[in-house]
Amino acid sequence: MSTVVQNNTQKLSVVNFNTQQQAVYQTEKLNLWYGQVHALKNIDLSIGYKEVTAIIGPSGCGKSTFLKTLNRMVELVPGVRISGEITYNKTDILHESFSVEELRTRVGMVFQKPNPFPKSIYGNIAYGPKIHGIRNKEILNSIVENSLRQAYLWDEVKDRLHQSAHELSGGQQQRLCIARCLAIEPDVILMDEPTSALDPNSTRQIEELIKELKKDYSIVIVTHNMQQAARISDKTAFFLNGEIIEYDQTNRIFTQPTDQRTEDYINGRFG
Amino acid sequence: MNYIDQTVVMKKTNTRRLKNKLAKGMFFLSTLFGVVVLFILIVRIISQGIGWIDLDFLTGKLSTQVDRAGIMGAILGTLWLMVVVAPVTMIIGVSTAIYVELYVKNSKVKSIIQTNIANLAGVPSIVYGILGLTLFVRLLDFGNIVLAGGLTMSLLVLPIVVVASQEAIRAVPDHLSEASYGLGATKWQTIRRIILPAALPGILTGAILALSRAIGETAPLVVLGIPALLIPFPGGIFDTFTVLPMQIYYWTLDSSLVAEYANLAAATIVTLLVCLFVLNATAILIRNKFQKKY
Ligand SMILES: Nc1ncnc2c1ncn2[C@@H]1O[C@H](COP(=O)(O)OP(=O)(O)OP(=O)(O)O)[C@@H](O)[C@H]1O
Ligand SMILES: [Mg+2]
Numbered sequence: 001m002s003t004v005v006q007n008n009t010q011k012l013s014v015v016n017f018n019t020q021q022q023a024v025y026q027t028e029k030l031n032l033w034y035g036q037v038h039a040l041k042n043i044d045l046s047i048g049y050k051e052v053t054a055i056i057g058p059s060g061c062g063k064s065t066f067l068k069t070l071n072r073m074v075e076l077v078p079g080v081r082i083s084g085e086i087t088y089n090k091t092d093i094l095h096e097s098f099s100v101e102e103l104r105t106r107v108g109m110v111f112q113k114p115n116p117f118p119k120s121i122y123g124n125i126a127y128g129p130k131i132h133g134i135r136n137k138e139i140l141n142s143i144v145e146n147s148l149r150q151a152y153l154w155d156e157v158k159d160r161l162h163q164s165a166h167e168l169s170g171g172q173q174q175r176l177c178i179a180r181c182l183a184i185e186p187d188v189i190l191m192d193e194p195t196s197a198l199d200p201n202s203t204r205q206i207e208e209l210i211k212e213l214k215k216d217y218s219i220v221i222v223t224h225n226m227q228q229a230a231r232i233s234d235k236t237a238f239f240l241n242g243e244i245i246e247y248d249q250t251n252r253i254f255t256q257p258t259d260q261r262t263e264d265y266i267n268g269r270f271g
Numbered sequence: 272m273n274y275i276d277q278t279v280v281m282k283k284t285n286t287r288r289l290k291n292k293l294a295k296g297m298f299f300l301s302t303l304f305g306v307v308v309l310f311i312l313i314v315r316i317i318s319q320g321i322g323w324i325d326l327d328f329l330t331g332k333l334s335t336q337v338d339r340a341g342i343m344g345a346i347l348g349t350l351w352l353m354v355v356v357a358p359v360t361m362i363i364g365v366s367t368a369i370y371v372e373l374y375v376k377n378s379k380v381k382s383i384i385q386t387n388i389a390n391l392a393g394v395p396s397i398v399y400g401i402l403g404l405t406l407f408v409r410l411l412d413f414g415n416i417v418l419a420g421g422l423t424m425s426l427l428v429l430p431i432v433v434v435a436s437q438e439a440i441r442a443v444p445d446h447l448s449e450a451s452y453g454l455g456a457t458k459w460q461t462i463r464r465i466i467l468p469a470a471l472p473g474i475l476t477g478a479i480l481a482l483s484r485a486i487g488e489t490a491p492l493v494v495l496g497i498p499a500l501l502i503p504f505p506g507g508i509f510d511t512f513t514v515l516p517m518q519i520y521y522w523t524l525d526s527s528l529v530a531e532y533a534n535l536a537a538a539t540i541v542t543l544l545v546c547l548f549v550l551n552a553t554a555i556l557i558r559n560k561f562q563k564k565y
Pocket of ligand 2: 063064192
């Protein structure tokens with residue numbers, strides 16, 4: 001993917017992952033507090049290039065918090081403190097001088113509840129490119145078409161691009177949100193329980209989509225659905241009370257976890 | 272297990288139904304009271320004034336002769352006043368609301384500002400008149416011009432715009448701005464492209480309320496010393512002026528001298544009401560248009 005987004009204040013080095021071994025993200029001794037609540041404790045995790053990394057764990061264990069730290073959205077919450085290090089493509093993204101806007105064009109996010117803008121389908125997809133300065137109608141048109149095709153939504157909406165996005169079904173809205181995020185041509189996609197508000201059929205479609213997207217993107221997905229984690233992810237991290245208990249290849253986590261607590265959780269004994 | 276005794280229930284049913292009917296009746300009478308009083312008022316005003324409204328009255332100059340008097344000057348004055356009030360309150364009011372809702376992080380500071388704005392909305396309008404007199408007419412030496420009156424009026428109605436805009440901004444769901452930030456938008460881009468468009472209907476409603484208030488308000492202008500004399504039509508915001516409510520005020524005052532002045536006042540009230548009605552209707556149309564968009 002070439003980067004259409006042109007940015008003068010570029011501080012990230014040009015993306016150049018050449019080996020499968022390389023990590024897109026690396027966190028070291030990452031700690032996070034919401035006021036007094038210590039939500040992330042000494043997280044050391046590396047997220048693989050063009051892999052799907054699943055994050056599982058009981059409610060309130062810090063999954064969403066971790067995800068939002070990766071694109072620094074968590075800083076929108078007043079009173080958040082972060083310590084430790086997060087490197088994205090070898091750049092320290094917690095550094096003060098680092099531009100979060102730029103990070104967020106490299107790292108897209110899909111939320112738990114589909115959250116299309118109150119705009120047309122076209123307007124939703126074109127929003128990202130537009131805020132990054134793309135005005136050319138033809139370029140915008142092809143970005144919209146490509147993104148919708150990648151999200152397998154094009155055929156369903158190509159005749160009503162200028163209708164409200166809110167007229168779509170929940171599953172379609174979520175694929176629209178994925179397409180919207182693809183439109184800024186990110187390298188990484190963060191997904192926070194993207195299917196928890198969807199019916200089984202839409203869930204299956206999104207899972208298929210994720211498997212397809214894996215070819216081009218690195219994906220981090222939070223999920224409460226063990227089967228989903230097992231079906232679509234390469235690696236799985238088990239969080240508990242803000243700590244990483246276990247992080248390994250997905251099939252190992254699900255067949256022979258080393259920690260008793262992991263085993264209990266994936267077998268539904270708590271959480 | 273038999274907590275509910277059917278015979279007791281039956282006995283109480285009638286009183287419960289009666290109370291139910293009484294409640295409904297009371298609400299109906301209250302509503303009726305307001306509607307009837309308003310109706311009588313409007314009918315009286317219209318019957319008193321309608322015969323006096325004609326093209327000459329609307330386009331004519333002010334005159335001491337009853338059947339030659341016109342209110343064009345006051346209409347123009349009101350329009351020029353709006354030319355000042357509308358942009359000043361919209362820009363300052365919406366900006367204030369944005370700042371308080373989206374930039375102030377400290378919740379204590381926020382609640383202090385909040386309380387102040389709420390209090391300002393309750394300050395009697397005559398106090399704003401005194402402020403305007405001291406500040407704009409005397410200190411800045413504007414004199415009785417549209418600009419001085421407009422700025423005074425703006426101060427008066429600013430809290431309305433601020434509060435309405437704040438509510439409208441607060442009502443925009445967080446997940447929309449999060450989606451925008453998530454795509455790499457800056458705060459300003461998010462405000463301009465997501466938050467403000469979504470809040471626009473609410474903001475416009477506030478602006479309309481504010482303008483209606485400013486059109487009808489008299490006390491501050493009395494304090495500023497706005498005349499209803501034989502002054503030339505105002506041609507801009509630096510001219511002396513009078514407005515419709517001032518005209519009503521003076522004619523009503525003098526109706527003890529010349530009885531027909533009461534009719535002129537009524538005719539002016541009808542004109543003012545029509546102006547307000549048109550303003551509200553336009554605003555509702557604009558609002559619906561924006562709401563319908565998606
Ligand atoms: N905005 C906030 N302010 C204060 N505390 C918060 C905030 N958001 C989350 N927390 C706390 O941080 C901890 C982790 O929350 P987080 O939302 O990351 O959990 P989660 O693993 O995503 O849970 P779930 O599976 O229910 O979504 C919880 O104890 C929560 O109460
Ligand atoms: Mg969560």
